[in-house]
Amino acid sequence: MRRKKMKKLVVLSLALLIVFATLLTGCSGTAQPSAESEGPSASAEETAAEKEAESSAAAETGEKRTIGTVVLDGTNPHCTLFEEGFRSIVEDKYGDEAIVLDAVGDPETLINCISDLMSQQVDGIVLEACDDEAPIAILKEVKAMGIPVAAADMYLQTTEDEGLVLSQTISQNYEAGVAVAEDLIERAGGEEMNVCIMEMKQNSSGMMRIDGFVDTIAGHDNIKILEQSQPSEDSVEAKLELAEIWVQKYDNIDAIFAYHDVAALAAVQALKAANMLDGVLVYGVDGSPDAMTSIKNGEMTGTSKQQPDQMAISSAEDVYTVLNGGTIDHEWEVYIPTIFVDASNVDEYL
Incomplete structure (x- = not known):
């Protein structure tokens, strides 16, 4: 009996040792963070350092990298040109893999796209955001992972000191609005002009254009703003709906300035449907192929043409400069x- 009891004790002791050893192994793993953890700072610093080391190693060995971008709206021809510029650097110049995701003009989708790129552990990101504030929180997570990000086209609500983006590359948006206003002033020739302005407050680049336009016409008493408002949402349908409201509300519209070409073309459509386009000046910003055709056909009056491919190229080069261990040698704002x-001059761009 005594030998049986001793045997049972030995077996029980061995079982307890195995359980204890298993518990110790689980506590040492990194996949199960403790609720009492002091925070992600140490881990984030290690992750960023590891990512930087991996990027440097990839540069030295010639290993293929993966660079991602999120375009603000893939249905916009402007974004097609942006993608072309991005691919020309990532694929054509460096021979790396390019991932292109579409935010479809939706802030929540934008955040999901960035999260997707994080999960794919891309080496760098070129971000063409559709909202200037929405991505800020997740960009802090991207920074913690050590993934370099360059912002383009949309001016994000962050500062250089925060270090969330390597650079902000955008069009001379204020000057784009000024150019439209100067053309309107010249065409008015001192005669009274009543203007409707379509804006989008969450689009910082678009609002810079509106500011440039409004500031420039401010000293001209003959040019009056009938209404300055924005669509209910960032969609073609909503822009058309607002333009149709203006057409029904006012019978004395002389000009419409929209923050981008998609909205300007919606205004053209509403005016044509109401047989009011003749004699009305319609302006946009972008220089999309559809806008160029509309100008050629005598519908839109003018547009301030952006160079989205150049914005993408500049931003992608900034990402590669950092990945290759270099230092960006230009101002943070480009x-x-x-x-x-x-x-x-429209024939030059058709």
């Missing part, structure tokens, strides 16, 4: 010139 296009 401004790409716009070109005013009307019937006099």
